[in-house]
Amino acid sequence: MIHQPMLRRVGAVAIAALMLGTAPAALFAETPADTLVIASAIDDIVSLDPHEAYEFSGLDLVNNTYDGLVEINPETLQLEPGLAESWTVAEDGMTYTFKMKAGITFSSGNPVRAEDAAYSLQRAVKLNKTPAFILNQFGWTAETVDSMISGAGDTLTIKVDKPYAPTFLYNCLTAGVASIVDAETVKTHEVVTDGVSDMGNEWLKTNSAGTGAYILKSFKANEGYVLEARPGYWRGDAKIAKIFMQHVPEAATERLQLEKGDVDIARSMTPTDVAGLEGNADVAIQSDVGGQVYYLSFNQKNENYKNAKFLDAMRWAIDYQGMADTIMKGAVIPHQAFLPQGYLGALDDLPYSLDIEKAKALLAESGITDPKVTLSVRNSADRMDVAQSIQNTFGQAGITVELKTGEGAEQLKEYRARLHDATLQTWGPDYPDPNTNSSTFAENPDNSDEAGNTGYLAWRNAYDPGEMTAESKAAVLEQDPAKRVEMYAALQQKHRQTSPFIVMFQQARQTGVRANVKGFYTGGAVDAAAYWLATK
Amino acid sequence: MEPASLPAEPSRLARLLRQLGATAFSLCITFIGLLAVTFVISRVVPIDPVTSILGNRASQAQIDDAREALGLNEPMWKQFGIYLGDTLRGDLGTSIRTREPVLQEVGQRFPATLELATLATLLGVLIGLPAGVIAATRPGSPYDQAVRLIGLMGYSMPVFWLGLIGLLLFYGTLGWVGGPGRLDAVYQMSYDFEVTQYTGMIMLDTALNGRWDMFANAFSHIILPAGILAYISMAYISRMTRSFMMNELGQEYITTARVKGMPERRVVWVHALKNVMVPLITVIALSYAYLLEGAVLTETIFAWPGLGSYITDALQVADMPAVLGGTVVVGVAYIGLNMLSDLLYRLVDPRART
Numbered sequence: 001m002i003h004q005p006m007l008r009r010v011g012a013v014a015i016a017a018l019m020l021g022t023a024p025a026a027l028f029a030e031t032p033a034d035t036l037v038i039a040s041a042i043d044d045i046v047s048l049d050p051h052e053a054y055e056f057s058g059l060d061l062v063n064n065t066y067d068g069l070v071e072i073n074p075e076t077l078q079l080e081p082g083l084a085e086s087w088t089v090a091e092d093g094m095t096y097t098f099k100m101k102a103g104i105t106f107s108s109g110n111p112v113r114a115e116d117a118a119y120s121l122q123r124a125v126k127l128n129k130t131p132a133f134i135l136n137q138f139g140w141t142a143e144t145v146d147s148m149i150s151g152a153g154d155t156l157t158i159k160v161d162k163p164y165a166p167t168f169l170y171n172c173l174t175a176g177v178a179s180i181v182d183a184e185t186v187k188t189h190e191v192v193t194d195g196v197s198d199m200g201n202e203w204l205k206t207n208s209a210g211t212g213a214y215i216l217k218s219f220k221a222n223e224g225y226v227l228e229a230r231p232g233y234w235r236g237d238a239k240i241a242k243i244f245m246q247h248v249p250e251a252a253t254e255r256l257q258l259e260k261g262d263v264d265i266a267r268s269m270t271p272t273d274v275a276g277l278e279g280n281a282d283v284a285i286q287s288d289v290g291g292q293v294y295y296l297s298f299n300q301k302n303e304n305y306k307n308a309k310f311l312d313a314m315r316w317a318i319d320y321q322g323m324a325d326t327i328m329k330g331a332v333i334p335h336q337a338f339l340p341q342g343y344l345g346a347l348d349d350l351p352y353s354l355d356i357e358k359a360k361a362l363l364a365e366s367g368i369t370d371p372k373v374t375l376s377v378r379n380s381a382d383r384m385d386v387a388q389s390i391q392n393t394f395g396q397a398g399i400t401v402e403l404k405t406g407e408g409a410e411q412l413k414e415y416r417a418r419l420h421d422a423t424l425q426t427w428g429p430d431y432p433d434p435n436t437n438s439s440t441f442a443e444n445p446d447n448s449d450e451a452g453n454t455g456y457l458a459w460r461n462a463y464d465p466g467e468m469t470a471e472s473k474a475a476v477l478e479q480d481p482a483k484r485v486e487m488y489a490a491l492q493q494k495h496r497q498t499s500p501f502i503v504m505f506q507q508a509r510q511t512g513v514r515a516n517v518k519g520f521y522t523g524g525a526v527d528a529a530a531y532w533l534a535t536k
Numbered sequence: 537m538e539p540a541s542l543p544a545e546p547s548r549l550a551r552l553l554r555q556l557g558a559t560a561f562s563l564c565i566t567f568i569g570l571l572a573v574t575f576v577i578s579r580v581v582p583i584d585p586v587t588s589i590l591g592n593r594a595s596q597a598q599i600d601d602a603r604e605a606l607g608l609n610e611p612m613w614k615q616f617g618i619y620l621g622d623t624l625r626g627d628l629g630t631s632i633r634t635r636e637p638v639l640q641e642v643g644q645r646f647p648a649t650l651e652l653a654t655l656a657t658l659l660g661v662l663i664g665l666p667a668g669v670i671a672a673t674r675p676g677s678p679y680d681q682a683v684r685l686i687g688l689m690g691y692s693m694p695v696f697w698l699g700l701i702g703l704l705l706f707y708g709t710l711g712w713v714g715g716p717g718r719l720d721a722v723y724q725m726s727y728d729f730e731v732t733q734y735t736g737m738i739m740l741d742t743a744l745n746g747r748w749d750m751f752a753n754a755f756s757h758i759i760l761p762a763g764i765l766a767y768i769s770m771a772y773i774s775r776m777t778r779s780f781m782m783n784e785l786g787q788e789y790i791t792t793a794r795v796k797g798m799p800e801r802r803v804v805w806v807h808a809l810k811n812v813m814v815p816l817i818t819v820i821a822l823s824y825a826y827l828l829e830g831a832v833l834t835e836t837i838f839a840w841p842g843l844g845s846y847i848t849d850a851l852q853v854a855d856m857p858a859v860l861g862g863t864v865v866v867g868v869a870y871i872g873l874n875m876l877s878d879l880l881y882r883l884v885d886p887r888a889r890t
Contacts (some may be wrong), residue, residue: 037721043849046634218728221634221641222849223841224717226725244721248839249849252700253716256708262715409854413584452596 031264034241036517036534039248039257040267043222049204050179051120052129056528059176063528064227064243066179066210067234069098069117069156070170072432074521074530077342079170083112083180083211083234084156093163093479098156104234106182107208107215114151119183121149121158123199131177134431138169165478167344171433174527182209213238213532222247227531238532239519258283258512264536265520266512271330274510282515287330290507291340291525292428293437294332296390298373298500299420300462305500309366314373315352315502317359317397319389324505327385335506337492338427338441342525344481345434345488351496359397372400374421376414379405386504387424416454418462426507427457432526434488435476442468442495463500559878563871570867571623574860575616581856628861633853638861642843646865647736648718649835649842653827655739655762660769661820667770668777672785673804683774690771698764699837706760714756716839723753761838765831769823776819780812814885821877828873829866 031037042057050062071082084098104112125135125145139161140148148159160169172178181204189203200209208216211234214227224246229238246263248254254266255273259280269277277283296314298305305311320334337347363371373394377387384405391401406414414420429436442465444458445451453459468491475487496503506525513520519533586602603609607618622629628638671683706713714720718738719727727738731745739758742751784790785808793803832844843862850858 032722035721035725217725220644220728220841221636222645222846224724226728242725244725246717246721246724246839247841248716249845250716250837250839253703253837253839256703257715260708260711260715262721407854409584454596 031262031536032242033536035244036240036242036265036531036536037244037246037263038265038267039246039254039263041249042224042245042247043249045221047129047201047205048208048216048219049127049129049201050176050181050210051124051127052131052201052205053176054129054131059528060523061216061225061227061245062176062179063212063523064214064531065208065212065216066176066181067212068173068175068178068180070173072174072523072527074523074527074533077524077526079167079174082174083117089166093166094160096158096160096166096169098158100154100156101234102154104211105232106185106211107230108182108185110182110184112180112211114154114156116151116183117156117180118149118151119186120180121178122146123181123186124177127199127201129201131175131430134172134175134177137172137435138164163477163479165476165481165484167481167484168433168435168476171344172431175431176528179210185209214243217242229532233532235532239535240531243531255512258514261514264514264517267522269510269512271328271510274330274512277512284513284515284517286511286513286520286522288509288511288522289333289341289525290428290509291342292426292507293335293338293340293503294386294424294426294505294507295338296375296422296424296502296504297457297461298422299418299460300464300500301418302421304368304371305422307366307368308498309362310368310371311498311500311502313359313362313366313397314394314399316355316362317390317393317399318352318502318504319354319393320350320504321353323386323389327389328382328505330510331382331508332505333508334504336503337496338437338501338503339434339488339492340429340437340506340525343429343432343434343437345485345492347489347492354393356393356396363398370398370400372402374402374404376404376406376411376420376423378408378411378424380408383424390424415460418449418460429525434484435472438472438475438488438491441499441501442472442491444469457501458499461500465495465499468494559875563875566871567868568620570864570871571620572616574863574867575619578856578860579612579615584854623864628864629857631850631858631861632855633850633858638858641858642846642861642865644736645841645843645846648738648840649828649844651737651739652758652762652765652831652835652840652842653824655758656765656769656827656831657820657824659762659766660773660823663766664770664773665777665816668774669781669804669809671774671778672781673800675782680778683778687771687775690767694833695764695768695831696833696837698767699761699834702760702764703837713760714753716757716837718754718757718840719750720753720757723750761831761834761840765827765834769827772823773816773819777812777816780815781808784808784812810884814881817877817880817884821873825870825873828869 040057044055045053045058045061046055047053048058048061050066053059053062068082069084071080072078073080081101083101083104085101087096087098089096098114098117100112100114100117106112106116121135121140122145125132125140126142128142150157186200186204186209189200189207191198191202206216206219213229213233213235215230217226217228219225224244227243229241231237248257248268251268251270251273254263254269255276257263258266259277259282261282274285277285298311300306320336324332324334334350335341336350336352339346341348375387375390377383387403391403394401411423415423415425427437427440440455440457442458444453444456444463444465446453447459447462447464451459458465471487471491475484475491478484478487495501509522511520511522514536517534517536519535521530521533523529586599586606586608607615610618626639628642630636631638631641634641667683671680674680703716707715717724727750731741731747731750733741734744735741738754739751742748742754785804790803790808793807794800829844832848834840835842835845836848843865847859847862850862
């Protein structure tokens with residue numbers, strides 16, 4: 001039998017040992033000087049292959065490990081030459097000739113050639129993963145892309161199937177799917193199954209082969225990743241040697257880590273957490289915008305929603321500023337056009353505000369009595385808050401709103417089948433060109449049920465935009481950039497006055513950074529985050 | 537007249553084999569039942585797997601193709617047959633989100649949960665069992681009341697709240713423990729390159745590699761989530777131990793032992809406890825299984841990359857193969873632990889061997 005004093009001694013020694021083990025680690029925990037530690041919810045990552053990645057977190061990583069022919073300057077958010085030094089457009093507007101920059105190498109040491117650029121764009125099209133449609137818009141398909149894109153030495157020739165606006169092509173070339181990969185390295189990692197090559201896709205899901213400021217050292221899904229700077233980056237060496245991204249799904253946890261100094265940057269905090277950091281001298285909050293817009297839309301199978309006065313009444317019965325200042329504080333800014341701020345041709349004015357009397361008068365003019373709106377809402381807290389505010393202010397204007405809540409995927413199914421009455425939704429742009437939103441909000445080539453044009457938001461709402469379809473298509477072919485801007489501005493003016501869409505907000509982002517961290521750029525609405533300019 | 541000979545009693549081996557066969561049969565039935573329930577749940581939840589896979593932009597033609605490819609147009613019984621066959625072959629399907637085999641992903645996440653649940657259960661047993669025994673020997677005493685109060689708090693406080701408060705106090709304010717995640721950033725970055733990963737359990741692997749600095753850091757990270765889970769586990773174990781012990785201490789053989797002058801410590805800790813162990817094994821096994829299920833909220837708060845957070849993440853994006861795969865693994869763990877507790881009965885209680 002063991003004597004009690006002996007047990008006590010063993011217990012005391014064990015506790016002391018554990019405390020000794022714990023204390024130093026906890027007390028001296030701080031981020032290493034050469035490493036930028038970022039906490040964010042990165043469970044959206046599906047693949048790190050730049051020609052497959054299509055989620056925010058994955059594109060952040062791609063932006064720091066790869067470059068494209070054309071790039072977006074992280075500070076100004078303007079287009080600038082990337083791996084291409086210069087380019088020309090032929091008279092017919094259908095052939096582009098890019099001259100590659102000399103002296104740039106991939107992380108393997110291989111030089112960047114026009115052949116790599118051609119291989120990359122061809123690979124993205126042939127791989128045909130989710131973001132491939134961005135490139136398919138130029139007439140590039142698995143069958144045609146080899147003949148339309150070719151590279152030799154320092155010259156890359158790109159043909160497109162229509163004389164698109166050059167800015168349309170350049171904007172699309174800044175997307176992650178147009179990243180240039182190291183052809184030689186990728187080819188050595190091809191896996192052939194049943195005679196079909198994966199074009200190195202499996203390998204690139206967890207490795208990098210680009211020209212970016214960083215190299216991917218390790219990646220664990222839903223845990224995090226490590227990037228290591230490579231010397232000689234063509235845009236200037238990264239200021240911080242390593243990036244450690246930690247997946248932290250809980251916002252309150254991120255806030256604690258930021259306050260403690262265990263992370264340098266917290267990217268998924270809620271407005272409540274951000275408010276809690278006010279007055280903390282060790283932490284700074286960076287505010288900018290994201291690309292998502294929040295909108296209400298009304299299915300025009302219900303004749304009421306074709307009534308211009310009724311639609312107008314509803315536009316004046318929403319407390320845009322009130323919601324942005326209270327229930328959505330920090331998460332959105334008021335925004336009333338389909339192109340988000342930061343996009344070519346975006347409108348920043350806010351013509352509508354809450355005016356119940358005006359809404360009542362317009363409702364009376366509409367001739368519709370006791371209107372009822374069944375609003376489908378996803379059952380998440382922020383959406384419910386917005387829906388309830390709308391229910392309240394619409395009610396004051398004499399419009400009864402019944403909320404129909406449900407799971408997101410189910411609501412989407414109903415929306416795509418045109419079975420909703422009205423819905424509260426968000427839309428995120430697919431690539432940094434105005435056509436991405438214009439083509440879905442303002443185009444509907446065939447409004448019949450049989451057409452099944454679910455990709456067009458206008459179709460989902462049984463809305464025939466009339467001449468706007470042609471105007472939007474014309475804007476994507478406009479060669480003069482200034483005129484193109486005017487066309488999108490006019491299109492949005494018309495759309496917000498006549499369509500059954502009410503755009504209310506644009507997503508805002510609040511990033512918490514330690515006070516000593518400078519030069520961290522999130523990419524705003526048009527680009528992904530840039531790590532290489534950050535210092536601490 | 538000679539009495540008719542009695543049929544020969546089956547040998548011990550035959551008896552054991554029969555028992556094992558019966559157990560295996562009931563396990564198979566339970567397993568198929570589990571698969572049937574998970575399959576039905578996956579079909580009745582209002583989540584369309586096709587919409588989840590193809591997202592917002594897909595055309596109707598793409599949706600129809602995907603339905604065909606996933607076999608969703610087949611009759612329900614046929615779909616279940618395919619699901620059953622695949623699962624028995626160890627194919628839990630492919631995650632919709634990552635397009636990786638679910639079994640492989642679950643295999644990567646399970647060690648983190650196993651490590652957390654094992655430490656939590658160990659702590660829960662080490663504290664809960666003696667606390668329950670002592671409370672039973674002094675019913676109504678302040679000590680008993682304290683154990684009851686602490687136990688009640690463990691039952692009633694939401695683990696989510698407990699986790700956040702624990703983090704705020706021990707990590708945020710006092711700085712006694714490491715933060716969320718399994719290691720500090722500096723160790724996490726080198727773990728993959730400097731440590732041979734035999735088990736995927738960081739504490740075990742770092743110890744086997746002799747990396748005691750990393751071991752201490754891992755301990756500083758696991759102790760708070762494990763402590764919180766242990767608290768809940770301890771509350772349950774101590775209450776059950778107290779109840780079983782109270783019952784046992786009223787038995788006649790205990791009175792006899794006391795009358796014979798056996799020291800009280802021996803009466804309680806050896807004779808009574810030994811008999812209480814049989815039901816306690818079930819209690820501990822169930823508690824362990826509950827934690828293996830991946831204490832979902834704890835894993836989320838502590839950014840712990842285990843099975844619980846895997847299933848939650850998958851559920852949020854309607855990745856049903858991942859949810860089902862994770863659920864099946866949890867179910868198998870439950871079944872396995874039940875079998876283990878059955879076997880342990882036999883070891884502890886001779887009556888169960890017949």
